[in-house]
Amino acid sequence: xxxxxxxxxxxxxxxxxxxxxxxxxxxxxxxxxxxxxxxxxxxxxxxxxxxxxxxxxxxxxxxxxxxxxxxxxxxxxxxxxxxxxxxxxxxxxxxxxxxxxxxxxxxxxxxxxxxxxxxxxxxxxxxxxxxxxxxxxxxxxxxxxxxxxxxxxxxxxxxxxxxxxxxxxxxxxxxxxxxxxxxxxxxxxxxxxxxxxxxxxxxxxxxxxxxxxxxxxxxxxxxxxxxxxxxxxxxxxxxxxxxxxxxxxxxxx
Amino acid sequence: xxxxxxxxxxxxxxxxxxxxxxxxxxxxxxxxxxxxxxxxxxxxxxxxxxxxxxxxxxxxxxxxxxxxxxxxxxxxxxxxxxxxxxxxxxxxxxxxxxxxxxxxxxxxxxxxxxxxxxxxxxxxxxxxxxxxxxxxxxxxxxxxxxxxxxxxxxxxxxxxxxxxxxxxxxxxxxxxxxxxxxxxxxxxxxxxxxxxxxxxxxxxxxxxxxxxxxxxxxxxxxxxxxxxxxxxxxxxxxxxxxxxxxxxxxxxxxxxxxxxxxxxxxxxxxxxxxxxxxxxxxxxxxxxxxxxxxxxxxxxxxxxxxxx
Ligand SMILES: Nc1ncnc2c1ncn2[C@@H]1O[C@H](COP(=O)(O)OP(=O)(O)OP(=O)(O)O)[C@@H](O)[C@H]1O
Ligand SMILES: [Mg+2]
Numbered sequence: 167x168x169x170x171x172x173x174x175x176x177x178x179x180x181x182x183x184x185x186x187x188x189x190x191x192x193x194x195x196x197x198x199x200x201x202x203x204x205x206x207x208x209x210x211x212x213x214x215x216x217x218x219x220x221x222x223x224x225x226x227x228x229x230x231x232x233x234x235x236x237x238x239x240x241x242x243x244x245x246x247x248x249x250x251x252x253x254x255x256x257x258x259x260x261x262x263x264x265x266x267x268x269x270x271x272x273x274x275x276x277x278x279x280x281x282x283x284x285x286x287x288x289x290x291x292x293x294x295x296x297x298x299x300x301x302x303x304x305x306x307x308x309x310x311x312x313x314x315x316x317x318x319x320x321x322x323x324x325x326x327x328x329x330x331x332x333x334x335x336x337x338x339x340x341x342x343x344x345x346x347x348x349x350x351x352x353x354x355x356x357x358x359x360x361x362x363x364x365x366x367x368x369x370x371x372x373x374x375x376x377x378x379x380x381x382x383x384x385x386x387x388x389x390x391x392x393x394x395x396x397x398x399x400x401x402x403x404x405x406x407x408x409x410x411x412x413x414x415x416x417x418x419x
Numbered sequence: 420x421x422x423x424x425x426x427x428x429x430x431x432x433x434x435x436x437x438x439x440x441x442x443x444x445x446x447x448x449x450x451x452x453x454x455x456x457x458x459x460x461x462x463x464x465x466x467x468x469x470x471x472x473x474x475x476x477x478x479x480x481x482x483x484x485x486x487x488x489x490x491x492x493x494x495x496x497x498x499x500x501x502x503x504x505x506x507x508x509x510x511x512x513x514x515x516x517x518x519x520x521x522x523x524x525x526x527x528x529x530x531x532x533x534x535x536x537x538x539x540x541x542x543x544x545x546x547x548x549x550x551x552x553x554x555x556x557x558x559x560x561x562x563x564x565x566x567x568x569x570x571x572x573x574x575x576x577x578x579x580x581x582x583x584x585x586x587x588x589x590x591x592x593x594x595x596x597x598x599x600x601x602x603x604x605x606x607x608x609x610x611x612x613x614x615x616x617x618x619x620x621x622x623x624x625x626x627x628x629x630x631x632x633x634x635x636x637x638x639x640x641x642x643x644x645x646x647x648x649x650x651x652x653x654x655x656x657x658x659x660x661x662x663x664x665x666x667x668x669x670x671x672x673x674x675x676x677x678x679x680x681x682x683x684x685x686x687x688x689x690x691x692x693x694x695x696x697x698x699x700x701x702x703x704x705x706x707x708x709x710x711x712x713x714x715x716x717x718x719x720x721x722x723x724x725x726x727x
Contacts, residue, residue, distance in 0.1 A: 170522075171523060171525065174523030260472050260501050
């Protein structure tokens with residue numbers, strides 16, 4: 167096991183985000199604060215409680231999920247895309263480091279950043295609303311699991327992308343809409359029956375509801391299914407990445 | 420002697436369908452400086468990239484220090500340092516950070532004293548805290564050399580190390596390469612500067628269109644293929660070589676002012692005496708003459724031209 171190699175990659179990625187601290191941490195915090203001001207305070211004061219939870223508190227898990235998904239993908243995809251773009255990937259490919267070790271370095275760093283970010287958002291929320299976390303272990307568990315899973319997904323996007331537009335494409339066209347429509351800001355029970363059924367095909371619904379359950383003990387869907395969905399998606403990402411490494415797809419010619 | 424690198428029947432066909440290597444065989448001896456020459460697109464970078472693990476081979480086998488580069492990639496790659504042809508670096512990293520990163524990536528524990536010595540040897544120590552984007556091209560090239568040497572490799576690949584490097588720095592680099600060789604590092608370099616190969620290499624390989632055309636000890640190569648030229652500066656310019664002399668290896672250059680006679684320096688019978696007699700009988704006078712051995716460059720150009 168090339169531990170020095172893993173740690174070099176991990177530290178390199180963490181150092182990169184320290185250099186872009188504004189972008190990595192500050193901008194999600196600012197945008198989350200804006201969501202709280204707009205949805206939590208301005209609109210939320212006109213909203214009734216959902217499942218006995220104030221609207222401001224209700225949206226916290228959804229907001230965290232929104233940030234976790236987009237930032238995990240952004241960090242991990244950028245992390246592997248940049249060396250491909252600048253050509254420095256030659257060094258990583260020529261190093262005595264296994265694929266798994268390389269993955270631990272990149273995805274580990276991206277997931278770490280997301281977890282820190284999620285916790286920062288949670289702290290930021292304290293300034294706007296009061297909330298409680300009913301199942302803290304599960305909350306941390308979902309936080310870590312989601313960060314790793316979507317960092318894996320981001321890694322795939324970073325390998326696949328051959329231009330900066332493609333890097334943005336999936337987060338913008340798929341992830342953000344699914345998250346907004348996945349009940350970040352509402353309970354899907356508030357929708358007409360038809361749209362409730364449609365929503366059940368949105369995987370992000372399960373992520374958000376599982377996470378919300380860890381906070382408040384309420385969920386629109388079965389929490390077991392939430393956990394299962396996350397694990398299935400994670401397994402799918404790992405399978406895709408094994409294929410990438412085996413064939414050298416867009417990494418090696 | 421057991422070769423430190425052996426390339427066996429190596430072929431590479433890119434996804435485009437282009438075959439860049441066609442069954443290459445090559446053995447590199449430990450401790451030598453091997454120069455790989457060949458025109459643009461010959462397959463030099465492709466071969467190096469396969470040995471280093473950056474490109475997958477289509478067929479064939481490569482051993483580095485006796486380790487199969489695929490099955491025992493850790494052992495093989497730990498021995499190898501690579502300075503690629505393209506200058507690619509992390510613009511925002513500092514010199515010291517990027518070189519230390521490379522060492523870690525190759526599985527070596529930190530060794531600040533070694534890194535300091537390396538940077539001093541490459542005249543980069545003063546720039547250690549500069550971001551790479553603030554360096555000149557020649558400095559960046561040296562940073563890439565420092566990265567390649569950061570993990571103390573036994574084998575060093577230099578893919579056109581002196582492209583775009585000024586004369587002084589080139590001399591420094593030659594010095595550095597010799598120093599490495601004296602410390603037991605095996606060096607494989609590619610270059611388009613023939614003088615570089617002539618100056619540095621112990622052995623020379625020529626590759627053309629994905630095939631190794633020749634591998635030879637440098638001096639032997641120059642002797643074996645060395646042609647001598649006799650250059651006659653004529654008293655009166657000629658329009659053309661007289662028909663009676665057309666069977667001889669003669670060439671008229673410099674607007675008819677010079678007659679160049681090419682002969683094999685190894686041969687018993689150079690034919691010079693006969694040539695001079697014939698010129699005399701045709702009334703061709705010359706005011707001066709000079710002779711010289713052909714350079715490696717000419718040998719190389721002739722080889723590649725002859726095969727294509
Ligand atoms: N990724 C690739 N996909 C398709 N063809 C490629 C690829 N890389 C190289 N080639 C082709 O393979 C051939 C050999 O290229 P290579 O880079 O090995 O040449 P080289 O000997 O290093 O040339 P140079 O002296 O210009 O550096 C060229 O014809 C090139 O176009
Ligand atoms: Mg090349």
